[in-house]
Amino acid sequence: MYRPYVILCVSASIDGRISLGPNRTMFDLDERDDVLGTREEWEEFYGSFQERYRPDVYMEGSNMIVKEGDELRELEIYDGDPGELYLDYLPREAVDRPGRKGWLAAVDGRGRLRSGYTGEKDRPMLHLVSRAVSPEYLWFLRGAGIPYLVAGEARVDLALALVKMKEKLNVKTVLTSSGGRLAGALLKSGLLDEVHIRFSPVIIGGFNTPVLFASPDLGEDEPPVSLEVIETRACPDGRIFAGYRVVRG
Ligand SMILES: NC(=O)c1ccc[n+]([C@@H]2O[C@H](COP(=O)([O-])OP(=O)(O)OC[C@H]3O[C@@H](n4cnc5c(N)ncnc54)[C@H](OP(=O)(O)O)[C@@H]3O)[C@@H](O)[C@H]2O)c1
Known part of the structure; x- marks a missing residue:
């Protein structure tokens, strides 16, 4: 491959929001953000990809x-x-x-x-x-x-x-937990290879709250990005773990 393999790993609400509101950085997180997973849960989730892929770059x-x-x-x-x-x-x-x-x-x-x-x-x-x-x-x-x-x-x-x-x-693998705009730009440019999402059983809503993949609307003849499942797991408490490989057109 002419570029590194790129894996996205994020937590989201069931309606695809990745934050509780607009314009919040990692320094604004408070206990309300635990609805998208506590720090320990995030470390376990993210850590599993660090261990599996041994990425050169975060x-x-x-x-x-x-x-x-x-x-x-x-x-x-x-x-x-x-x-x-x-x-x-x-x-x-x-x-x-x-x-x-x-x-x-x-x-x-x-x-x-x-x-x-x-x-x-x-x-x-x-x-x-x-x-x-x-x-x-x-x-x-x-x-x-x-x-x-x-x-x-x-x-x-x-x-x-x-x-x-x-x-x-000599970077071979990149792991990103980027926000929705960067993830959207990577996806639109055909630069994402795997997508792993940890869904929490909450709905956040909002017109300006960051979403999983923020990018321009599909063009008239542009198809959606197809995914091939790698793994899915639904937990009794409502969390869903879903991992996909991006299918190249
Ligand atoms: N739940 C989660 O797992 C999770 C993970 C990460 C982030 N978040 C949350 O997501 C929010 C941030 O998300 P966001 O969507 O606002 O921002 P973001 O994804 O961080 O997007 C901004 C970044 O993408 C770059 N970018 C955007 N479009 C681009 C393009 N077309 N070409 C090149 N670069 C491009 C921007 O570059 P410039 O530097 O040039 O502007 C900037 O670095 C924060 O609230 C954060 O806490 C949640």
Whole structure:
């Protein structure tokens, strides 16, 4: 395969909502969110895929971390030649770090992840950025020693980012528990290989609450994405675990 194998694993309500309301990050979770599974239940679910696939990359979208409309940290002005900055940045200290098992990747097409978080000891951060981010942002990432791959103009070209991960970092498998927009974009681009959903017996509703796969409506002649079952399990308490392989047209 020319790109890594991509597996999505998420928890959802029966009506396909993945959050209790709009514009909530992982830092806004409270005990109400337990309706989609407690932390321990999530760790068991997610952990089962970590163990089964041993993914090289755990990938998330930026809305997991930063809210739309949040004020972003000001960055130092960069007055050098920006040309070099738009080349992929893969410092040896991160790539060849002793004990590195993989990467924590974030799709960050607008350059909004500005905490300077460098990841875990055995899984450094890897930002996937587009050419729309400012030179200041790339300079900031370099200053913090945070590796990045540049793919796409206005947004991250997800296909190219995955190919680069494979070619430059030998990434074979990506596990993502991304939000609905990223999952929708991956699915629409034919970049998802497996989908695993843990359904909770609740209905959340909402016009603006994130859903499993948020993407443009089907075109007139565009067929829905077909799935082939891998496993399903219904529990007496109403939870349903459903895993599918995406059928390639
Ligand atoms: N229940 C669960 O298992 C679960 C799992 C994950 C998240 N969540 C929840 O889901 C919510 C976030 O979901 P969301 O749908 O708002 O956001 P999201 O899926 O995180 O979507 C935003 C990310 O996708 C990228 N993106 C979207 N469309 C794209 C495209 N066409 N091409 C390239 N990149 C694209 C965005 O890039 P930019 O950086 O360029 O904007 C951004 O990184 C949060 O509330 C979170 O807590 C729940």
